[in-house]
Every structure is written in C-alpha cells, then in structure tokens.
Amino acid sequence: MPPRPRSDRRPGRRVTLSREQIVETAIAVLDRDGIGGLTLRGLAAELGGGLGSVYWHVDGKAELIELACDELIGRALEAAGPPGGAAADVPSPPMEVDLETSDPVVLDAVDRLRRMAMALFWQLDRHPWLAVQSQAAFAGGSNGLLVWERLGRPLADLGLTPRQQFHGSTALMGYVLGVASVMAEQGAGADRERSQEEQLEDVVEGWLADAPEELTWVRSVADEFVHHDDVAQFSAGLDLLLLGLVRQALAG
Amino acid sequence: MPPRPRSDRRPGRRVTLSREQIVETAIAVLDRDGIGGLTLRGLAAELGGGLGSVYWHVDGKAELIELACDELIGRALEAAGPPGGAAADVPSPPMEVDLETSDPVVLDAVDRLRRMAMALFWQLDRHPWLAVQSQAAFAGGSNGLLVWERLGRPLADLGLTPRQQFHGSTALMGYVLGVASVMAEQGAGADRERSQEEQLEDVVEGWLADAPEELTWVRSVADEFVHHDDVAQFSAGLDLLLLGLVRQALAG
DNA sequence: TCGAGAATAGAACGATGTTCGAAATCCGGC
DNA sequence: GCCGGATTTCGAACATCGTTCTATTCTCGA
Numbered sequence: 001m002p003p004r005p006r007s008d009r010r011p012g013r014r015v016t017l018s019r020e021q022i023v024e025t026a027i028a029v030l031d032r033d034g035i036g037g038l039t040l041r042g043l044a045a046e047l048g049g050g051l052g053s054v055y056w057h058v059d060g061k062a063e064l065i066e067l068a069c070d071e072l073i074g075r076a077l078e079a080a081g082p083p084g085g086a087a088a089d090v091p092s093p094p095m096e097v098d099l100e101t102s103d104p105v106v107l108d109a110v111d112r113l114r115r116m117a118m119a120l121f122w123q124l125d126r127h128p129w130l131a132v133q134s135q136a137a138f139a140g141g142s143n144g145l146l147v148w149e150r151l152g153r154p155l156a157d158l159g160l161t162p163r164q165q166f167h168g169s170t171a172l173m174g175y176v177l178g179v180a181s182v183m184a185e186q187g188a189g190a191d192r193e194r195s196q197e198e199q200l201e202d203v204v205e206g207w208l209a210d211a212p213e214e215l216t217w218v219r220s221v222a223d224e225f226v227h228h229d230d231v232a233q234f235s236a237g238l239d240l241l242l243l244g245l246v247r248q249a250l251a252g
Numbered sequence: 253m254p255p256r257p258r259s260d261r262r263p264g265r266r267v268t269l270s271r272e273q274i275v276e277t278a279i280a281v282l283d284r285d286g287i288g289g290l291t292l293r294g295l296a297a298e299l300g301g302g303l304g305s306v307y308w309h310v311d312g313k314a315e316l317i318e319l320a321c322d323e324l325i326g327r328a329l330e331a332a333g334p335p336g337g338a339a340a341d342v343p344s345p346p347m348e349v350d351l352e353t354s355d356p357v358v359l360d361a362v363d364r365l366r367r368m369a370m371a372l373f374w375q376l377d378r379h380p381w382l383a384v385q386s387q388a389a390f391a392g393g394s395n396g397l398l399v400w401e402r403l404g405r406p407l408a409d410l411g412l413t414p415r416q417q418f419h420g421s422t423a424l425m426g427y428v429l430g431v432a433s434v435m436a437e438q439g440a441g442a443d444r445e446r447s448q449e450e451q452l453e454d455v456v457e458g459w460l461a462d463a464p465e466e467l468t469w470v471r472s473v474a475d476e477f478v479h480h481d482d483v484a485q486f487s488a489g490l491d492l493l494l495l496g497l498v499r500q501a502l503a504g
Numbered sequence: 505t506c507g508a509g510a511a512t513a514g515a516a517c518g519a520t521g522t523t524c525g526a527a528a529t530c531c532g533g534c
Numbered sequence: 535g536c537c538g539g540a541t542t543t544c545g546a547a548c549a550t551c552g553t554t555c556t557a558t559t560c561t562c563g564a
Contacts (some may be wrong), residue, residue, distance in 0.1 A: 014528095014543070014544080015543085016529095016542080016543090017542085017543085039519085039520070039521090040520080040521065040522090041519090041520075041521090044544095049543070049544080050543060050544035050545060051521095051522095051544075051545065052523090052524085052542095052543065052544050052545065052546095053542070053543050053544065055521095055522075055523085056541090056542060056543075057542090060521075060522075061520095061521065061522090097496070097499070097500055097503070098503055132384065132387070135384070135433045135434050135436075135437045136437045136440070138434070139437070139438055139455070139459075142462060142463050145459055145463055145467055145470055146463075146467075148470055149466070149467050149468075149469050149470050152469040152470065152472075152473060153469050156469060156472075162472065162473060162475075162476055163476055163488075164488075165469075165473060165476075166473045166476035166477065166480070166485075167485055167488035167489055167492075168488075168489070168492065169473070170431065170434070170485060170489065171427070171431065171488070171489025171490075171492055171493075173430075173434060174427055174430035174431030174432075174433075174434050174489065175423070175426055175427045175430055175431075175489075175493075176430070177430040177433065177434060178425075178426035178427055178428070178429040178430020178431065178433065179422065179423065179426030179427075179430065180426075181387045181426075181429065181430065181433065182387050182390070182422070182425060182426050182429060184387075185387045185388045185391070186391055188388070203391070207391075207397055210394060211394050211397055211398075214401075215397055215398075215401050216401075217401050217404040217405050217408060217417075218397055218400055218401050218404065220404075220408075220414065221404060221414060221417060221418045221421070223414075224414055224415055224417075224418035225418065228418070233418075233419055233422060236415075236416075236419035236420075236423070237419055237420070237422065237423025237426065237427075237493075238423075239496070240419075240420065240423055240493055240496030240497055240500060241423075241427075241489075241492055241493055241496060242496070243495070243496040243499055243500070244349070244491070244492030244493060244494070244495040244496035244499075245492055247349070247495055247496075247499060248349055248492065248495070251349070251350055266512070266513075266559095267512080268511080268512085268560095269511085269512085291550085291551070291552090292551075292552065292553090293550085293551075293552090296513095301512070301513080302512060302513035302514060303513075303514065303552095303553095304511095304512065304513055304514065304515095304554090304555085304556095305511070305512045305513065307552095307553075307554085308510090308511060308512075309511090312552075312553075313551095313552065313553090
C-alpha cells in the first residue's frame with residue numbers, strides 16, 4: 001500500500017512529561033524487566049511520548065539510573081524513620097548474638113546501626129537491580145551521603161577512633177551492598193511461576209553436577225542454601241559485624 | 253573511484269587464535285579500558301583477527317566475561333596458597349583486633365579465612381571491573397565454588413552450627429565483593445596522571461559543595477577518606493567480621 | 505592429491521544510546 | 535484576543551555494538 005497521502009500527524013506535542021514521572025516509570029520498568037529491560041525507546045512508549053522528549057528532561061540513560069537509585073535510597077532513608085529512634089516500616093529480626101554488655105549508649109548505637117542497615121537492605125532486596133547500580137550512585141547522589149552520615153554517627157557514639165569509625169562505616173556499607181548484590185544476581189533468572197526453593201534446588205544440582213568430589217563442605221550446606229531466607233541471612237551477617245564493632249569499642 | 257577491480261583480499265585465514273589467548277587479551281583490555289571499553293570488534297582488532305573468529309572460540313560476550321572472571325578467581329585461589337597454610341603472594345597486614353583467645357584451632361581457622369579473603373580482595377582490587385562482574389560469575393564458574401569451599405571449611409572447624417557456617421560464609425563473600433565493588437566504582441573515573449589523594453580531595457570537595465550543613469560526621473571523616481589505603485581499609489573491616497565469628501563460636 | 509572438517513574473515517541485521525532540527529504548545533505582555 | 539519568544543514534544547538520522555550467516559581458506563590424514 002502507498003504511504004498515507006497526507007501525514008495528518010506531524011511532529012508536535014501530545015503528552016506532557018515531568019522528570020519525576022519519568023523516574024517513577026523507569027523504576028517500575030526496572031522492577032518488572034530488570035536492568036537489561038530498561039530501554040529509552042521502551043520507556044518513552046510506556047510514557048506514551050516520544051524518544052526525544054525523555055532526553056529533554058533527563059541527560060541520558062546514566063543520569064536516569066542515577067536518579068532512580070537516589071530516589072529509592074531516599075525511600076530507604078525514610079523507611080528507617082527519624083534518627084531519633086521511632087519504629088520503622090522494615091523487618092527487624094532480633095539479634096542472635098550476645099553483645100555481652102548492657103551499656104545503654106552502646107545498645108542504642110547498635111540499634112540505630114541495625115535499623116539503618118536493615119532499611120537499606122530491605123529496599124535493595126525488593127529492587128534487585130538497585131544493588132549493583134547503586135554502588136556508583138552512593139558517592140554521587142545526595143541521599144547516599146545521608147546514609148553514610150547515619151551510619152557514621154552511631155559509630156562515633158561507640159567511642160571508636162576516627163579511623164575506626166571510617167573503616168567501620170565503609171565495612172557496613174560494603175557488606176550491605178555486597179550481600180544484596182550477590183542475592184540479586186543469584187535470583188536473576190528467577191521464574192515467577194515456580195517456587196523459589198524448587199529453583200534453588202535446580203541451581204544446586206547444576207553446581208554439584210559439574211564439580212563433583214572434594215567440595216564436601218559446599219555439599220554439606222547445600223540444604224541450608226535451598227531453604228535460606230534473604231532477610232535472615234543478611235541479618236545474621238550484620239550481627240557478626242556489629243558484634244565485632246562492639247567488641248572493638250569495648251576493648252578500646 | 254570504482255571498487256578495486258579484483259579484491260586481492262578475500263575472506264580467509266590470517267591469524268590463529270585460541271580460547272586462552274582471547275580470554276587473556278580480554279583481561280588486558282578490561283584492565284586498561286574498563287568494562288565499558290571491552291568491545292568484541294575492538295578485541296578482534298587487538299588480536300589482529302576478524303570479528304567472526306572470536307565468535308567461533310567463544311559463545312558471546314557474556315561467556316567471555318565469565319571466562320575472564322573465572323580465570324582471575326582461579327589466580328586468586330592460587331595466590332592464596334595451598335589450604336594447608338603456606339605463605340602466599342598477597343599482602344597480609346596483622347590483625348588489629350584482639351580475638352581474646354589462644355585456642356590454636358580457632359587461630360588457625362581465622363588465619364585460613366583471612367588468607368583466602370585477602371587473596372580474593374587483592375585480585376579484585378587490581379582488576380576493578382572484576383568485582384562487579386564476578387558477583388554473577390561466582391555462582392556459575394567452577395572456581396567460585398572452590399573459593400566458597402575454602403571459606404566454609406574453617407567455619408566448620410570453628411564449631412559453628414551448619415546454619416551459622418552458611419551465614420558466615422555468605423557474609424564473608426558479600427563483604428569482600430561489596431567493599432571491592434565500592435572501591436572499584438569510587439576509583440572509576442581515575443586519572444593516571446594525577447596523584448590519587450589529589451583526586452580524592454576533589455571528590456570530597458564535590459560532595460561537600462552540594463550538601464553543606466548537617467553532614468557533620470561525613471565532614472569529620474573526610475580526611476580519613478582522602479588518605480585511606482584500600483588494603484588497610486578492607487583488612488580492618490574483615491577483622492571486625494572475623495572477630496564477630498570468633499565470639500559467636502566461643503559463645504556457642 | 506584431494507576432500508572433509510577446522511578455523512578465519514567480514515558483510516549484514518536488528519537493537520540501542522544519542523543528537524538534531526522542525527513542529528506544536530504554552531504563557532506573559534500588549 | 536492575539537502575538538512572539540521560550541518551552542516542550544517528536545521522530546528521523548547517525549554511530550556503535552552484539553550477534554548471525556555464509557563464503558573462503560587452511561590443515562591434515564587417507
């Protein structure tokens with residue numbers, strides 16, 4: 001067939017976009033299709049607008065992802081509640097290690113650290129693409145600095161030296177991002193249809209088929225891996241780090 | 253001008269490639285230009301061969317990166333020395349925390365954990381692109397499982413419960429990958445001409461310019477950040493985790 | 505010598521990020 | 535009410551990249 005005799009649709013405005021709306025939709029797409037599924041063309045289509053329009057509001061794909069990360073980190077900050085200490089909208093399993101102290105200052109500091117770390121992880125776990133990307137965004141985005149501040153303050157209250165505070169804060173940050181990243185990659189090719197444990201069983205089977213003998217320890221924990229719980233696993237490791245920090249503070 | 257009357261260069265063999273050579277060159281390119289600088293065309297050119305030839309030896313870009321990661325993880329495993337306990341070719345700063353025990357079994361287990369973690373970090377620090385990519389490769393590649401095995405054995409020797417072993421091993425893995433990833437991203441846009449401290453000063457200046465007040469703690473550690481040492485920083489956080497593990501083991 | 509498999513080479517395809525100029529819309533001043 | 539500049543939209547066009555496909559060349563044993 002011939003092209004339309006007259007193009008009754010020439011370039012021009014159709015919908016109105018906003019920076020916030022674009023970031024919002026980008027987050028939705030990222031949650032649905034993962035980092036590889038975010039396409040500027042697809043995003044524009046989802047918004048009902050043109051490709052060039054997106055570029056007018058956002059500088060490029062890199063900045064868009066940075067904005068999305070900063071937005072979610074901000075929500076984590078919000079979910080952690082005020083620094084003072086009100087309860088937050090994040091899971092908070094009880095500590096499973098004995099801190100061997102009843103100093104209220106120490107216990108309060110540990111509680112604040114725990115709340116911030118859990119809130120951050122909670123957000124990273126619900127947006128698996130975020131963990132990998134945010135490692136860059138933490139230094140750039142403004143909310144990343146706020147998180148760092150809220151991790152550092154309690155460390156100062158513990159009486160650690162400035163260097164210990166610095167090392168402790170980066171250790172916590174690295175731990176949170178690292179565990180979340182590994183979990184995100186691990187659940188990357190997940191199939192929403194089948195149960196998680198069933199899929200993990202297949203993963204383990206794939207491991208143990210290729211490299212059979214010698215890996216006796218890995219085999220011994222395969223069962224733990226299949227039946228693991230992300231939050232509990234993260235919380236357990238976090239407790240170890242916090243216990244180390246407390247011991248370091250009390251020994252100083 | 254007309255095309256050449258006779259193409260005296262028709263497709264055919266010119267150079268001979270091998271899978272190992274391709275992976276080796278890919279690692280070199282990744283080290284030089286980062287993850288964004290690795291292009292299959294560029295890689296083929298660097299090898300002096302054609303694009304299709306690379307595809308005959310390697311299944312695609314994803315597999316190539318996986319192979320490169322597994323290769324370097326294997327080298328980290330090698331650098332860690334035999335599980336028995338010989339010295340290795342990696343830095344090993346002394347522990348700065350007091351484990352408060354002299355049990356030889358515990359001390360030996362901690363030593364093995366420390367050596368494996370340091371060897372892994374040493375490799376991740378020297379190949380900044382590796383940290384981010386390897387999070388996926390650890391589950392897939394065979395060497396990733398070997399690392400996990402070598403992290404798990406000492407945890408079993410500490411007398412931890414199976415669940416504690418599992419949580420401890422993933423905590424260590426997450427910590428190593430996380431800290432290395434953050435450091436890699438932080439030094440991403442590095443300029444080889446200027447000194448590192450000078451560049452870090454600029455980074456800090458950028459932070460503190462945008463979000464001035466309130467971030468009192470971040471300001472207080474800015475100096476530590478500028479003069480930090482990657483290995484020392486990693487080692488300090490690792491010690492905290494190990495201390496926590498030891499205390500957990502002794503308390504059980 | 506020759507023929508089948510191994511290996512190389514590069515054109516071609518589709519998708520993607522980015523740039524660019526033209527068009528439509530909005531809005532304050534007259 | 536209308537006009538003109540600033541704002542915002544739109545999609546074509548370009549360059550690059552991963553991947554596929556086929557023709558060609560090389561190797562080596564019968």
